[in-house]
Amino acid sequence: MQNTTPRENHPHSVTMSVKEKERYIENFQFPYCDESTKYEKVAKIGQGTFGEVFKARDKSNAKKFVALKKVLMDNEKEGFPITALREIRILQLLKHENVVNLIEICRTKATQNNRYRSTFYLVFDFCEHDLAGLLSNVNVKFSLGEIKKVMQQLLNGLYYIHSNKILHRDMKAANVLITKNGVLKLADFGLARAFSANKNGIPNRFTNRVVTLWYRPPELLLGERNYGPPVDLWGAGCIMAEMWTRSPIMQGNSEQQQLTLISQLCGSITPAVWPGVENLDLYKKMELPQQQKRKVKERLKYYLKDPYACDLLDKLLILDPSKRVDSDTALNHDFFWTDPMPCDLGKMLANHTQSMFEYLAPPRRPPQHMRAHHQIPGARPTTSAVQDNGYQDRVF
Ligand SMILES: Nc1ncnc2c1ncn2[C@@H]1O[C@H](COP(=O)(O)OP(=O)(O)OP(=O)(O)O)[C@@H](O)[C@H]1O
């Protein structure tokens, strides 16, 4: 077997044996991409579709914790995955109090053991909880003022990303992080993309296979490809309701069933309430329940109680995306400007010294008054506990 490149073909290149190449890669100091050994993993806190997430300690600063999100390299023949590059580019652009902060990208050393393939990690500031984890713990009780603070920060984050022409496209409670001080951060930009208003009247043709089913807005379920920020506001509405119901309000198990659940809550999907809906690709292909009355306020007032809350939720869950409230208008809603005013979460969270993440929480049941048939989410694994600087991480 020949290991060397024939010198005469590349007069200026240095001939290297495979061994030499490997040693060269092993010893190369990549600028701007430190080795992940500067962090020490302490617990696994997430298992997403695209890889694992770990809590880790910064070895140079014992008080500093980060979240390491592994870049999944499986089936990658073309090098670094384009989806991860997109997520990184978007995170590098977005810098805001209510958006998770990407610190850097790290790598493991390429060695013989990993067949000279590095693992890459996205390194984030660590947040102690995610909203799905908090909502699944019955001991975590949000006051009305605290719920207002959560929604205000969430809408602030959306206002910021939409102003920067980014769609999140995966709004759900597990992708909303909350620090122990009560600061909310939108996270998981793995499905996010840039958007712009239709140029020269040519409609966008984005994929509509985005957003977790339970949080997916009706326009995507009906095949719309020329969509925009309202897709994220539908998700914000689902999350808002969940602040009271404590579990997702529409847990469909197919796209068809999700549309049925939406129609049962928000009323029949018709051209009368949503002009132009009849032109969407799947409008005629899906079975859309007729004669359904809109019952958002009626069914949710049992949970929400506050009339301003019901009114804002009603506006976030508007079927027609062009009529759905935008984040700016939502932030000006009386909900945020009447007593009790939005109130800091830090004090309430100080009562809880255990990190809460969806991955570590028991499965949540659908809320009683919202329950439809066949809606039991899959069981999650049981957990054990380890202690660490006052915060406990439940790990396997
Ligand atoms: N900065 C962070 N601090 C604390 N926890 C985090 C952080 N980033 C992510 N997590 C946790 O890890 C989970 C998965 O992370 P993320 O949503 O970014 O990955 P994902 O692979 O895209 O997940 P999924 O496919 O399930 O949406 C989050 O739901 C959250 O619980």
Ligand SMILES: [Mg+2]
């Ligand atoms: Mg996620």
